[in-house]
Amino acid sequence: MRDIAVVAYAQNPIVRDAGANNEVELIMPVVKQVLKDAGLKDIHDVDFTCSGSCDYLQGAAFAFVAGVDALGAVPPIKESHVEMDAAWALYESILKINMGAAESALIYGFAKSSPGKLAQVLSQQLDPYYYSPLWPDVVSLNAMQARAALDAGVLTEEDMAEVVSRSRANAKSNNKAQLSGDYSVEQLLEEPEYIAPLRKHDCPPVSDGASAMIICTVEKAKEWGLPYAVIKAMDHRIETHNFGARDLTMSESTAIAAEAVGVKSAKVDIAEIHAPFSHQEIILKKALGLDDNTVVNPSGGPLAGNVMMAAGLDRIGEVARRIINGEAKRGVAHATSGPCLQHNMVTVLEAE
């Protein structure tokens, strides 16, 4: 894989309910922002555009098609879409560049989860014969995973509360975050259980928002005269949809992907982990092979704001932004998809 440069990343403030803003109105500001930050005039200055979204979230068929109205796609552009987190739209874009079919791409992800009942909506991504007729809401499924990990001694409730406490504290310096503040572990453990063993704060907030990113070849970034972070390696692996057949206390697919991209081959300064539930950060940190020398989720991570279909791209964007700012030399970004960490992507980014 050739090196790919991340030259711009923008994120809307993450909110519980974007109210009167429709998808187009959510997307336009971030698309405008990344084009401006990259010094580009309009969408025709990039070779390819790819988005990630899911129509089930807002309950509007082909909402992703309307999203294209945010771009200014006249005359027509080369465009694609994944019904997944936009981290996979980024992956498609990188393949496109590696094929030699493009030198630059704009990626965006968005979701308006507020119109629906997200925990129920997500039950419909499950096996339609055995699972979804039982309406297993997403919190219940992840609570089962948390208990499996607790029972196995992989983590403790204190560990989970520590993840939440740190997430909210880190998010204080992230003006896009939905949830932030100072909460001690003791304070969090005093909260009642929600869907046991999870407490409400162990779960991500329901969020509306959008994010966008521009990538290009390193040569193009130099031509444009832009500072950039380099995507050195990227890999994603998927496990069986039958989560009964998986060991929920670990993340095998993450571990394989992390090995494939060489996470441990050098010091990892920062990691942004797409762990929507607190216990998952601990499982994933272990699977990624990270130790305590790595700063995990400096943005606050998904517990501080979890825009479906953008939160994975956000992890990569947050790492890239910090590398460009000089806060880190090397970072790892993780993105997930599917129930209980079924599908996982690991990206290594480095300073130029």
Add this chain to the structure above:
Amino acid sequence: MPQNEPEVLSQAFTLGYTYTRSTGPVVGRFLTGLRERKLIGNQASDGKVYVPPMEYDPKTAEAITDFVDVAETGVVKTWSWVNEPNEKHLLKKPFAFALIQLDGTDVPMLHMVDAGSQEAMSTGMKVQVRWADETQGLITDIACFEPASEEGKVAEKPAVAADLEPVTGVESPIYLEYNFTAGKATAAFLSNIKKGKLTGGKCPECTAVYVPPRGSCPACGVANDENVELTNKATVQSFTIISIPIPGNPIKPPFVVANLMVDDTHQSFLHIVSGCDNSDVRIGMRVEAVWKPEEEWTHAMESIAYFQPIDEPDIPREEIGKLEPSANEPSANEPSANEQPSANEKGEKKDA
């Protein structure tokens, strides 16, 4: 609310995905077994017994064809406690979602446990099947699991019809509730409709006017939130005569649906043409909105009953939809017979 912000228009609706699914031989065999109140699993080449049966071995991808009968008792491997069931959950009192490993199997299955209270639940507890009163060949033929009785015996089973065909398909309708919010542009447009005014959204860059506006100028990718008041007059760009009744549509066929270009706009929309013989409707015909009585005006295009012909010369076919956006003019509201289609081909009518 800031003064310039339009009101937030929202509408609750239920989206039905009324799927019928074919089961294939493996799932069908399991569901046929459930209908007879029997549990059937299958055994992979490594000896692992799956229940419900898997079509393919997740490790080797081999088809699993070796079916085995499975016990109705098992052990809870992990669980979550749902203290407040939501409206979709099948048990209407506190219950557990659990992964249950049936005796003699190797891979736990997802279902529910009715244990009465959280205190009665524990990892490793023994449970048994509680069959539904009536079975249909669905996963819900297992009503839930319950703590195993002392004798480990399941209550006597009601008789089942013996001479039924094997299950080959399932009805799996899904209904999800949403509260749709119109975008800012759509909300402003519909608020004006409720006042008896037809308005369009004007692009600040190319000055094209879109009716109804959707939030952006799709050609420029910028918000078109300047509302311009329009005339009630339009030209028929194209039309069709609907001769068959459409389910849910109260209008009796035959009736005319037309693409209408309102004067001084750049995008056609669909509405009904009436007030003349259907056979008189033609491309280029001049029409005018006929509004319903004021007390019937709502936030919907139905506030306009239909468009009816007016006594004006037809517009030549080649001139319809050829209005150039007046880039140098401060207003696109100058009277003109010329019109131009926009790049936005998604002309469906969208009522909040």
